[in-house]
Amino acid sequence: MQRSPTLAVRVQGPLACFTRPELKVERVSYPVITPSAARGVLEAVLWKPAISWRIRRIRVLAPIRFTAFRRNEVNSRAVPPSVAVVRKGGAVKHYFAEEDRSQRNTVALRDVDYVIEADFSMTPKAGPEDNLNKFVEMFNRRVEKGQCFHHPYLGCREFAARFEPPAEAPPPVAETRDLGLMLWDLEYGEKKKVPRFFAARLLDGVLEVPEDPLSALVEEGGTA
Numbered sequence: 001m002q003r004s005p006t007l008a009v010r011v012q013g014p015l016a017c018f019t020r021p022e023l024k025v026e027r028v029s030y031p032v033i034t035p036s037a038a039r040g041v042l043e044a045v046l047w048k049p050a051i052s053w054r055i056r057r058i059r060v061l062a063p064i065r066f067t068a069f070r071r072n073e074v075n076s077r078a079v080p081p082s083v084a085v086v087r088k089g090g091a092v093k094h095y096f097a098e099e100d101r102s103q104r105n106t107v108a109l110r111d112v113d114y115v116i117e118a119d120f121s122m123t124p125k126a127g128p129e130d131n132l133n134k135f136v137e138m139f140n141r142r143v144e145k146g147q148c149f150h151h152p153y154l155g156c157r158e159f160a161a162r163f164e165p166p167a168e169a170p171p172p173v174a175e176t177r178d179l180g181l182m183l184w185d186l187e188y189g190e191k192k193k194v195p196r197f198f199a200a201r202l203l204d205g206v207l208e209v210p211e212d213p214l215s216a217l218v219e220e221g222g223t224a
Helices: 035-045 083-088 133-145
Strands: 007-016 050-059 066-074 102-124 157-160 162-164 178-187 193-203 206-208
Touching: 007 035, 007 157, 035 050, 035 102, 035 133, 035 178, 102 133, 133 157
Parallel strands: none
Antiparallel strands: 007 102, 007 162, 050 102, 050 206, 066 102, 178 193, 193 206
């Protein structure tokens, strides 16, 4: 499978929260952006059915610092009425967010600064005019001009991110630590999505992301 050369983008933000899945109610962030969240940033800049992103490494440019606060969240989602209800003019269940709110703690990261390095491969949906060079040039041009399909965010949509070329980025922080099991990405099946994890380690401020996590697939509620 042909892959593009390694591409990079610098991402910054005042707040970020990459929620640990083992903590269901309270939001507690991983110390570093996860590969799946980094992929989401890249797809916000350039997403096409013809390409599939793969994160190579993440350089941490700012010290890892946490902050805690409380936020109002809703307990459930507003569900749209079914087509049958709309066609028959049936009653639509109303949803009032004010009656469904609860306060939850958030332990987030503050003043984050990363360089995300990644490449992409072509997918079966690529057309006859699609090729690696076309999308490499498109990505670099969009990063240079600050263009995106939707504004990238850092874990939660309210934590907006800034992005720019990494040419003037400082060196990574001089920090080495084990980060434990970290979410690598979600594997999508026909009926469900399975989270996959890897043993993450920050070495001199750089998180290397494996091609394929060697740990077993981990499903919610247990291990496979």
